[in-house]
Amino acid sequence: MTGPSDSQPRQKIARQIVLPWKKSLAMAITSLRIRFFRSLITTFSLVLAIAFLCFTLSNAAIARELFRMHGDVALPLLTQAGYTIDPTGQNILTGPKELWLMFLSLLVCTVGIVNAQLMSVTERFREIGIMKCLGALDRIILRLFLLEALFLGILGAGFGAVLGMIAAWCSSVFHFDTLSYTHMNLLPLLNQAARAWAMGVGLSILGVLYPAILAAKMQPVIVMKEEY
Amino acid sequence: MDTNTHHIIRVVGVTKTFALGKLPVQVLKGVDLNVATGEYLSIMGPSGSGKSTLFNIIGGLDKPTSGRVFIDEVDISQLDAYELAWLRNRKIGYIFQTFNLIPVMTALENVTLPMIFAGMHSDHAVDKGRQLLDLVGLGERFQHKPSELSGGQQQRVAIARALANDPAIILADEPTGNLDSSTGGEIIGLLQQMSEERAVTIISATHDFKMLSVSDRVVWILDGRIDKIENRDELNISLGTIQERHASAPR
Numbered sequence: 328m329t330g331p332s333d334s335q336p337r338q339k340i341a342r343q344i345v346l347p348w349k350k351s352l353a354m355a356i357t358s359l360r361i362r363f364f365r366s367l368i369t370t371f372s373l374v375l376a377i378a379f380l381c382f383t384l385s386n387a388a389i390a391r392e393l394f395r396m397h398g399d400v401a402l403p404l405l406t407q408a409g410y411t412i413d414p415t416g417q418n419i420l421t422g423p424k425e426l427w428l429m430f431l432s433l434l435v436c437t438v439g440i441v442n443a444q445l446m447s448v449t450e451r452f453r454e455i456g457i458m459k460c461l462g463a464l465d466r467i468i469l470r471l472f473l474l475e476a477l478f479l480g481i482l483g484a485g486f487g488a489v490l491g492m493i494a495a496w497c498s499s500v501f502h503f504d505t506l507s508y509t510h511m512n513l514l515p516l517l518n519q520a521a522r523a524w525a526m527g528v529g530l531s532i533l534g535v536l537y538p539a540i541l542a543a544k545m546q547p548v549i550v551m552k553e554e555y
Numbered sequence: 556m557d558t559n560t561h562h563i564i565r566v567v568g569v570t571k572t573f574a575l576g577k578l579p580v581q582v583l584k585g586v587d588l589n590v591a592t593g594e595y596l597s598i599m600g601p602s603g604s605g606k607s608t609l610f611n612i613i614g615g616l617d618k619p620t621s622g623r624v625f626i627d628e629v630d631i632s633q634l635d636a637y638e639l640a641w642l643r644n645r646k647i648g649y650i651f652q653t654f655n656l657i658p659v660m661t662a663l664e665n666v667t668l669p670m671i672f673a674g675m676h677s678d679h680a681v682d683k684g685r686q687l688l689d690l691v692g693l694g695e696r697f698q699h700k701p702s703e704l705s706g707g708q709q710q711r712v713a714i715a716r717a718l719a720n721d722p723a724i725i726l727a728d729e730p731t732g733n734l735d736s737s738t739g740g741e742i743i744g745l746l747q748q749m750s751e752e753r754a755v756t757i758i759s760a761t762h763d764f765k766m767l768s769v770s771d772r773v774v775w776i777l778d779g780r781i782d783k784i785e786n787r788d789e790l791n792i793s794l795g796t797i798q799e800r801h802a803s804a805p806r
Binding site: 350362456457461 | 644
């Protein structure tokens with residue numbers, strides 16, 4: 328066990344290896360830009376899954392608004408479209424089938440992200456090894472990968488959420504064309520889109536966690552091992 | 556301690572055993588070695604002699620199975636991850652056979668990265684990086700990516716990067732292995748110049764006989780042990796026989 332006198336020089340050394348946030352951000356962005364297509368592929372499953380999630384959530388939000396505005400007039404239309412009224416008769420719920428689909432699509436998406444990120448880490452073993460030879464700490468490598476995933480999440484999930492929202496709007500205008508949309512409150516819709524977005528960012532970071540830890544724990548000697 | 560005999564590196568009874576499948580293979584069988592500050596040392600030996608393993612252990616990239624390695628009288632097998640990172644960052648500069656520049660960064664960014672890790676202010680790091688690239692003769696090409704540079708130029712960038720934090724030791728693993736003879740000669744000349752002007756201790760693992768003539772000492776490794784250590788004056792006499800032996804060795 329290390330006493331206070333023991334741990335003091337250690338902490339001093341820990342603070343001596345740094346990568347400022349500004350520099351970390353710049354490196355993460357450069358890395359994403361240079362590996363643009365690779366990043367695109369990593370994000371693609373996220374965009375699709377979040378678009379689907381947002382589509383389902385937005386549909387429900389629109390349905391609730393239509394129910395609130397038109398009441399019983401909208402009810403047969405909504406029931407026909409697969410929505411169920413909750414026991415209190417106050418609210419419209421998404422069907423259990425949709426919930427299952429949503430869950431499955433998110434699961435598949437997360438597995439896809441883990442897979443793509445593992446691939447990307449393997450491609451960059453050498454680069455990571457070099458950084459470690461130059462003195463990079465585990466947490467610096469971890470931070471770079473997490474930052475990249477954060478950007479991918481913000482952009483990919485943002486794009487997916489907008490896509491899903493637009494699709495939901497078009498679909499509901501098409502399906503419930505007899506109802507008026509004039510006094511509709513858009514706030515619940517945006518709220519659902521924001522939820523889908525946040526979910527996407529979360530999944531992107533969750534998906535990179537294992538690959539990034541793998542990269543951070545890598546021994547620098549791997550750079551020398553190439554010729555064996 | 557007498558400054559004349561100050562040893563920047565002391566290797567004491569180092570052994571290394573790898574588990575090759577279920578079979579343990581002892582690659583190093585007890586190596587003792589002292590390296591004086593500012594010395595230019597070459598480690599020679601055939602493939603599989605344990606040369607690279609010894610080299611990695613000295614550089615803190617690998618841990619010995621038993622024995623100790625002291626760098627500046629600090630036992631590096633006792634260091635934790637933070638201290639090892641610090642050692643790699645400040646005390647040791649690495650040069651590799653395959654150059655190992657970060658492909659997505661420019662020459663200047665590659666050189667400044669160790670300084671950024673060391674906490675140097677970005678502007679100072681850029682200034683120093685430009686100076687170092689000037690020093691290795693690449694002042695004009697600082698914004699080129701590694702893929703836009705020749706092998707010799709990439710190795711020059713790697714040398715500039717190795718010098719970034721004014722390390723006490725430069726470890727060069729076959730620095731001329733991927734270069735043609737004349738480019739290799741230039742790189743060796745540059746390393747020698749750095750060793751003389753900056754009093755950096757240079758340790759290189761090599762197959763290149765041009766390296767020997769600039770070395771202060773040559774350590775021959777054979778079957779995981781030090782076969783012999785030759786000083787430069789002994790070396791000049793025996794160089795003819797070395798080359799003969801090399802020429803007649805089965806390839």
